[in-house]
Amino acid sequence: MDFLEVLEAKNLSRNTSDNTQLTVQRLVQLRRQRDALKIQLQTVETMISENNVSLEEDTPERDTEELTDVKSHHRELSTLMDCYRLTGFSVFSVDNTNIIFSYDTSHKGICHETFLLRNSGFGKREFQEETLLKVDPRQFLLKLNDYLFAFITRREEAKIVQGKLNVDYSEPVDFIEIKIGNSSDILQLEFQLAYTDLLHTMPTKTRLTVIVNGEYIDLINTMSTQTRFTVIINGEHIDLINNMPTQTGLTVIVNGEYIDLINTMSTKTRLAMIFNCECIDLINTMPTKTRLTMIVNCNALTL
Numbered sequence: 001m002d003f004l005e006v007l008e009a010k011n012l013s014r015n016t017s018d019n020t021q022l023t024v025q026r027l028v029q030l031r032r033q034r035d036a037l038k039i040q041l042q043t044v045e046t047m048i049s050e051n052n053v054s055l056e057e058d059t060p061e062r063d064t065e066e067l068t069d070v071k072s073h074h075r076e077l078s079t080l081m082d083c084y085r086l087t088g089f090s091v092f093s094v095d096n097t098n099i100i101f102s103y104d105t106s107h108k109g110i111c112h113e114t115f116l117l118r119n120s121g122f123g124k125r126e127f128q129e130e131t132l133l134k135v136d137p138r139q140f141l142l143k144l145n146d147y148l149f150a151f152i153t154r155r156e157e158a159k160i161v162q163g164k165l166n167v168d169y170s171e172p173v174d175f176i177e178i179k180i181g182n183s184s185d186i187l188q189l190e191f192q193l194a195y196t197d198l199l200h201t202m203p204t205k206t207r208l209t210v211i212v213n214g215e216y217i218d219l220i221n222t223m224s225t226q227t228r229f230t231v232i233i234n235g236e237h238i239d240l241i242n243n244m245p246t247q248t249g250l251t252v253i254v255n256g257e258y259i260d261l262i263n264t265m266s267t268k269t270r271l272a273m274i275f276n277c278e279c280i281d282l283i284n285t286m287p288t289k290t291r292l293t294m295i296v297n298c299n300a301l302t303l
Helices: 002-058 061-085 137-162
Strands: 089-093 098-107 110-120 166-169 176-181 185-192 205-211 215-219 227-233 234-242 245-253 258-264 269-273 278-286 287-298 299-302
Touching: 098 137, 137 166, 137 176, 166 245
Parallel strands: none
Antiparallel strands: 089 098, 098 110, 166 176, 176 185, 185 205, 205 215, 227 234, 234 245, 245 258, 258 269, 269 278, 278 287, 287 299
């Protein structure tokens, strides 16, 4: 038994030595491959650098002029394509069985996303209900274009205001909330705009809320004859709402300065506000619809 144990120990020692030798040989081989690849990489980088220098030095003046002409022509085509996209939607076919309606959206002369509507097959289709797509497909396409135009307009106008104030809006931009002031301020304002008709770019419902010391106060509450709302802050009387049959006045006093927020005459309501010495025309309401306009840095933004 002792003899067998000695033989087994020698065998294990020989195997370990062989494995170590193989590992060392493999490492040496990998290092050689790495060094060869490094040399190849340096050679390629040198060739690329030399070619670039050669192109810069040896480019004929004629080639430079041709390149300038090509770039100029490319800019002209890009401008023409943008003008074409501003016209609305187009129709094109992919093959004999598929057609695509392409809706190109824009706002104030700037192109935005392209929406694609695919119609597979020209065969007869059956509709279970009387829909606009069944009754008048052309009117359906035009209506869809109107929805996209209104959506892009609301979204882009909200983004512009978002760059100036704290603005949140839903994904379809059918609800917009504008907040003026910080949570640490005594007085904050909230404007909530709702769009019940997504074809419109003007809100159908508006709500003005004032937050005083964390408490929400709904300011706009008109009665048939007269409504008066007064808030006292630090011992100062603030006349917030004064409604009369043909005229509405909303005034806020902040640090002794009068801010005329609402000035209503007969069929129109005007909500004006002075914020950081800038005149912000926020609401212009007409009998059947409400329009929200904000003037920031002399730019009129219609929401």
